[in-house]
Amino acid sequence: FELPNVELPVASADPGLGQLLAHRAQAQLAENSTAFTLRDRARHWLRNNLQGDEALGARLAKAMHLSERSLRRQLAEQDTSVRALVDDARRERAIALMERGTVNLDAIAEELGYGNASAFGRAFRRWTGQTPSAFLDRQRSSE
Structure with missing residues (x-):
């Protein structure tokens, strides 16, 4: 097509339908832009x-x-807060790694940004009420 033809009106256009579709598109855009909060992102x-x-x-x-x-x-x-979100993400990741069979606590601690396995162990106990070893034992016994 030629560029000047873009500006020509469409003979079979339905102005009512065009307006309805434009309104729905605007509503969808507004919904999508607020669907994910900063916390979610x-x-x-x-x-x-x-x-x-x-x-x-x-x-x-x-x-x-x-x-x-x-x-x-x-x-x-x-x-x-940033701290709470980081803590939640670390908890989720730690549990996923341990459920997947990653048992090297030093490696998990390092991946999650803890200085050592004992700092990770304290955080894990705070999250779950049990030590990483007890969690792993429960995982093994339930399999």
Whole structure:
């Protein structure tokens, strides 16, 4: 087609249908833009980028296209924090690794950004009420 023809009206156009479709498209766009809160987007990013602990808040803020201060403020408005989201992501990842059979606690601790296995063990006990070893024993006995 030629570019000047783009501006010509369509002979069989239905203005009412066009208006209805435009309205539905606008509604869908509005719904999609609010469907995922900052908390949801941050959780998703953390699940995929949890390696290490250095500057995790700064990296998350950059990924969310916010300053660290704005990130903290907006998360507080959603009743959460960077620390809480990181803690949740670490818990989910630790349990997934242990359920999958990764039993080297030093490797899990390192992957999750803990300084050593005992720091990881304390966090795991806080999350689950049991030690990593007890969790693994339960996993083995249920198989």
